[in-house]
Amino acid sequence: MGALQIYEEIKGQILRGVFETAGQLPSSRALAHELGVSRTTVTAAYEQLLAEGFIEVHQGARPRVAHSVVSEARHKSASKRSVRTRLSAYGEHVRTIPPWSDNEPGKLVVDFRHGDLASSDFPIMLWKRLMNRTLEQRPERLSYDDPRGSRRLRMALQGYLWRARTIRCDVDQIIIVNGSQQGLDLCARLLLDATDKFVIENPCYAMARQIFSGTGASPVSVPVDDAGLNTDLLAEVDARLAYVTPSHQFPLGGVMPISRRHQLLQWAKRRNAHVIEDDYDSEYRYDINPVAPLHGLEDSDNVIYLGTISKTLSPTLRIGYLVVPPGLQDVFATAKELADRHSPVAEQEALAALIESGAYESHVRRVRRFNHERRQTLLNALRHRFGDKIEIEGADAGLHMVVWFKNLPLSLEPALLESARRERVGVHSISRLYDPALPGGRPDQVGLVMGYSALDLRWIERGTHLLADAVKRVRIDAAVKTRQPKQR
Amino acid sequence: MGALQIYEEIKGQILRGVFETAGQLPSSRALAHELGVSRTTVTAAYEQLLAEGFIEVHQGARPRVAHSVVSEARHKSASKRSVRTRLSAYGEHVRTIPPWSDNEPGKLVVDFRHGDLASSDFPIMLWKRLMNRTLEQRPERLSYDDPRGSRRLRMALQGYLWRARTIRCDVDQIIIVNGSQQGLDLCARLLLDATDKFVIENPCYAMARQIFSGTGASPVSVPVDDAGLNTDLLAEVDARLAYVTPSHQFPLGGVMPISRRHQLLQWAKRRNAHVIEDDYDSEYRYDINPVAPLHGLEDSDNVIYLGTISKTLSPTLRIGYLVVPPGLQDVFATAKELADRHSPVAEQEALAALIESGAYESHVRRVRRFNHERRQTLLNALRHRFGDKIEIEGADAGLHMVVWFKNLPLSLEPALLESARRERVGVHSISRLYDPALPGGRPDQVGLVMGYSALDLRWIERGTHLLADAVKRVRIDAAVKTRQPKQR
Numbered sequence: 001m002g003a004l005q006i007y008e009e010i011k012g013q014i015l016r017g018v019f020e021t022a023g024q025l026p027s028s029r030a031l032a033h034e035l036g037v038s039r040t041t042v043t044a045a046y047e048q049l050l051a052e053g054f055i056e057v058h059q060g061a062r063p064r065v066a067h068s069v070v071s072e073a074r075h076k077s078a079s080k081r082s083v084r085t086r087l088s089a090y091g092e093h094v095r096t097i098p099p100w101s102d103n104e105p106g107k108l109v110v111d112f113r114h115g116d117l118a119s120s121d122f123p124i125m126l127w128k129r130l131m132n133r134t135l136e137q138r139p140e141r142l143s144y145d146d147p148r149g150s151r152r153l154r155m156a157l158q159g160y161l162w163r164a165r166t167i168r169c170d171v172d173q174i175i176i177v178n179g180s181q182q183g184l185d186l187c188a189r190l191l192l193d194a195t196d197k198f199v200i201e202n203p204c205y206a207m208a209r210q211i212f213s214g215t216g217a218s219p220v221s222v223p224v225d226d227a228g229l230n231t232d233l234l235a236e237v238d239a240r241l242a243y244v245t246p247s248h249q250f251p252l253g254g255v256m257p258i259s260r261r262h263q264l265l266q267w268a269k270r271r272n273a274h275v276i277e278d279d280y281d282s283e284y285r286y287d288i289n290p291v292a293p294l295h296g297l298e299d300s301d302n303v304i305y306l307g308t309i310s311k312t313l314s315p316t317l318r319i320g321y322l323v324v325p326p327g328l329q330d331v332f333a334t335a336k337e338l339a340d341r342h343s344p345v346a347e348q349e350a351l352a353a354l355i356e357s358g359a360y361e362s363h364v365r366r367v368r369r370f371n372h373e374r375r376q377t378l379l380n381a382l383r384h385r386f387g388d389k390i391e392i393e394g395a396d397a398g399l400h401m402v403v404w405f406k407n408l409p410l411s412l413e414p415a416l417l418e419s420a421r422r423e424r425v426g427v428h429s430i431s432r433l434y435d436p437a438l439p440g441g442r443p444d445q446v447g448l449v450m451g452y453s454a455l456d457l458r459w460i461e462r463g464t465h466l467l468a469d470a471v472k473r474v475r476i477d478a479a480v481k482t483r484q485p486k487q488r
Numbered sequence: 489m490g491a492l493q494i495y496e497e498i499k500g501q502i503l504r505g506v507f508e509t510a511g512q513l514p515s516s517r518a519l520a521h522e523l524g525v526s527r528t529t530v531t532a533a534y535e536q537l538l539a540e541g542f543i544e545v546h547q548g549a550r551p552r553v554a555h556s557v558v559s560e561a562r563h564k565s566a567s568k569r570s571v572r573t574r575l576s577a578y579g580e581h582v583r584t585i586p587p588w589s590d591n592e593p594g595k596l597v598v599d600f601r602h603g604d605l606a607s608s609d610f611p612i613m614l615w616k617r618l619m620n621r622t623l624e625q626r627p628e629r630l631s632y633d634d635p636r637g638s639r640r641l642r643m644a645l646q647g648y649l650w651r652a653r654t655i656r657c658d659v660d661q662i663i664i665v666n667g668s669q670q671g672l673d674l675c676a677r678l679l680l681d682a683t684d685k686f687v688i689e690n691p692c693y694a695m696a697r698q699i700f701s702g703t704g705a706s707p708v709s710v711p712v713d714d715a716g717l718n719t720d721l722l723a724e725v726d727a728r729l730a731y732v733t734p735s736h737q738f739p740l741g742g743v744m745p746i747s748r749r750h751q752l753l754q755w756a757k758r759r760n761a762h763v764i765e766d767d768y769d770s771e772y773r774y775d776i777n778p779v780a781p782l783h784g785l786e787d788s789d790n791v792i793y794l795g796t797i798s799k800t801l802s803p804t805l806r807i808g809y810l811v812v813p814p815g816l817q818d819v820f821a822t823a824k825e826l827a828d829r830h831s832p833v834a835e836q837e838a839l840a841a842l843i844e845s846g847a848y849e850s851h852v853r854r855v856r857r858f859n860h861e862r863r864q865t866l867l868n869a870l871r872h873r874f875g876d877k878i879e880i881e882g883a884d885a886g887l888h889m890v891v892w893f894k895n896l897p898l899s900l901e902p903a904l905l906e907s908a909r910r911e912r913v914g915v916h917s918i919s920r921l922y923d924p925a926l927p928g929g930r931p932d933q934v935g936l937v938m939g940y941s942a943l944d945l946r947w948i949e950r951g952t953h954l955l956a957d958a959v960k961r962v963r964i965d966a967a968v969k970t971r972q973p974k975q976r
Contacts, residue, residue: 003777007777008654051775053746053749085813086728088679090677117629118630119628124623131623132616132619132620142803145804146590182828189576190575190579190582214826257540288535298503316832318832325573327573334585337588338669339827340669340673340806344835345804347832347834
């Protein structure tokens with residue numbers, strides 16, 4: 001029997017009130033004798049109990065249960081109220097969001113979920129080598145790093161942003177974050193109060209609406225067409241910020257033309273508002289060159305640019321970056337420090353090395369080819385299975401397309417999702433990306449956001465086949481139901 | 489001349505208003521001829537300009553500058569107001585915090601900064617092996633993970649917490665966060681509104697006070713003695729949460745006895761408040777066993793436990809964990825998802841493997857021995873250099889101690905820090921850890937928080953020597969100054 005066991009045993013007895021009346025414990029000598037252990041062992045246990053305040057020791061006397069423990073035990077209330085936890089306003093907002101679920105892993109044969117990548121595209125040997133090299137370059141001491149992130153990575157990104165996106169910025173305007181999501185969160189916290197409004201695309205990236213709404217601010221959902229956010233509708237809007245995806249609108253795929261870009265920037269300037277430009281997948285354009293970002297235009301002083309490697313390397317690495325106006329760089333750095341000090345160091349260094357060597361850009365070119373092929377395969381498969389019963393939107397870029405089912409009214413969406421689940425194909429409706437407070441703003445046909453970047457060509461074809469079966473069944477069921485009431 | 493150059497050139501001309509009157513561009517054939525390039529090259533450039541909305545193309549006609557661009561250019565306002573950026577209330581709070589600085593790297597010979605670790609203590613070979621193994625086990629697809637973190641790591645932690653800290657919890661009560669700081673941030677956001685109060689130790693971990701204050705809530709700073717937070721003073725306090733370090737008060741080092749623990753938990757129950765138990769360095773006790781956490785006690789339903797590997801492995805990995813009450817596990821998971829989706833995956837898996845194999849716990853024992861030796865060296869060096877002119881507090885545990893200079897009044901603190909800097913030894917005053925709003929609450933002598941876990945024994949001795957020189961100079965200067973006025 002060791003000191004720890006003795007300690008646990010006596011603590012248990014104290015808490016159960018065994019010593020309640022007298023409160024005296026056996027002397028260490030007596031207890032050692034009784035248990036057949038050395039006196040040192042008992043003394044160690046007693047010292048621990050003493051340190052934790054369970055017992056008191058007075059010179060020459062036997063140890064006794066601490067007075068406070070005894071009286072506490074007597075007053076122990078038996079009433080176990082089950083009070084609902086009071087949360088902050090933010091907490092109450094968070095509580096309304098359905099919990100994360102893994103989309104029934106293993107139950108699906110093919111999943112067209114957007115945002116996933118094929119792990120076979122990841123440059124694993126190269127990444128391992130760079131990570132190993134990083135780990136070997138051990139610094140003298142391990143300490144908290146610059147909240148803005150590794151300087152080496154920020155320098156590498158500065159060059160990359162100029163080469164790939166014509167963005168010119170200072171290294172200290174770049175803040176490394178844990179994926180775009182943290183970038184959005186920092187923007188929301190620093191720029192929005194509960195009394196403010198923010199402009200958001202409709203439909204939009206749902207997590208952006210959630211995080212901005214979390215501040216208590218009210219969304220102004222602005223419709224999107226094939227040229228992105230309709231900036232004509234901004235004139236009268238007094239908002240603190242606008243969240244946009246001008247290079248490739250998510251999810252509909254439009255590119256915002258220069259006229260709207262100017263209109264947006266002018267609006268931001270007039271309102272002293274910020275524009276958050278989420279450039280989440282501009283690496284993937286299959287028709288034209290990547291479209292230059294808002295950030296490079298004149299009067300873009302209010303633009304906060306957001307980039308990520310989640311679509312080019314892996315979403316599991318959790319690395320993104322903000323380019324903030326010079327006047328905001330300190331406040332963003334401190335906000336990042338308060339949020340989590342800084343992002344993990346090793347992956348940042350490995351990514352810096354990847355970019356410096358040019359291997360990142362050749363990797364991007366390589367996966368762009370792969371995804372171009374996947375896209376073509378999906379387009380062909382969809383045309384083959386559905387002919388002109390579908391309309392495809394936003395397939396010129398990115399890693400997903402929107403497929404509208406012309407003959408499926410929105411009311412059949414639940415039936416289609418259920419039918420697809422039965423075929424074990426994962427499909428994801430676009431309707432949940434529209435502002436739920438504006439039901440009139442969404443088309444009244446079923447639309448799916450179909451991602452393809454995680455799938456090999458065979459599975460894309462198989463999945464489209466399964467989806468066609470699912471759609472067929474929904475159509476038959478619907479036809480049967482339409483006829484039934486007439487027969488009664 | 490490639491398509492990109494042509495595109496850039498024409499875009500520049502459009503933006504400078506070169507085409508303003510007519511708005512017509514040369515035909516692709518004419519331009520190709522003029523530039524001596526293929527027509528395909530010019531067409532590619534024009535397609536890009538078209539996609540971005542700079543130009544319009546009408547069947548059969550020459551391309552022209554888009555109408556909107558022309559009118560936009562005319563209206564371009566010349567006024568460049570320099571408006572101070574409006575931030576949220578949180579943003580204004582963040583703006584008051586001094587920006588991060590690296591403590592003059594390279595300029596110091598020895599730095600006693602608390603929180604740093606020696607990189608020679610890090611199990612680099614083992615970690616590299618585990619990271620490589622993790623990277624090789626590639627999943628089928630790379631997708632967003634459970635916001636609570638890797639299930640494997642949470643299972644490993646569940647066992648570890650039971651073995652090392654007698655904490656029994658469900659795997660889903662554990663939320664992996666980016667170091668303790670993110671854990672504190674999530675607690676602050678979910679539990680505090682601007683109208684609330686929170687209890688905090690005085691002195692305390694400064695970043696905790698900052699993050700809780702960031703919500704707009706008001707701190708109730710409760711004095712700390714050698715038994716931690718003085719819970720007698722809580723009775724009348726109506727706060728939403730209390731932040732405590734009961735196993736090892738930061739920075740003073742007291743262990744909270746069981747009576748105060750009960751008092752704290754009873755208070756929390758009565759007020760329906762939460763207790764955040766920051767168990768940041770309980771692995772390091774040199775006298776007794778690690779003290780059992782609040783979390784294991786009866787009536788600890790309101791306790792949120794916070795652990796980290798920043799003091800055992802490395803602060804650069806950014807891994808910590810919360811153990812939250814079952815009623816809060818969903819809301820914490822969603823809050824983590826909104827904050828940054830989840831923590832990076834590879835390191836979590838490597839840490840899980842480290843814990844499963846038992847190597848984590850033997851690593852902890854190993855570095856505990858190293859730090860015990862460092863601590864003893866620092867104690868001896870301090871005694872040797874300063875004798876009874878100092879008082880040492882909180883040296884029984886953790887990775888730092890507090891050294892009070894009995895003959896140095898607080899007014900000499902700036903002089904001491906300056907003098908130390910001149911000796912190139914980094915020392916860090918305790919006064920900044922006291923609530924600045926309660927100047928009466930802090931002792932009126934100079935106190936330093938001296939961390940030793942990043943230093944080898946030789947440097948500990950050298951640093952103490954340099955510090956002694958710095959103190960000596962301050963004493964002499966002070967004595968000279970005291971005498972001078974009399975001579976005048």
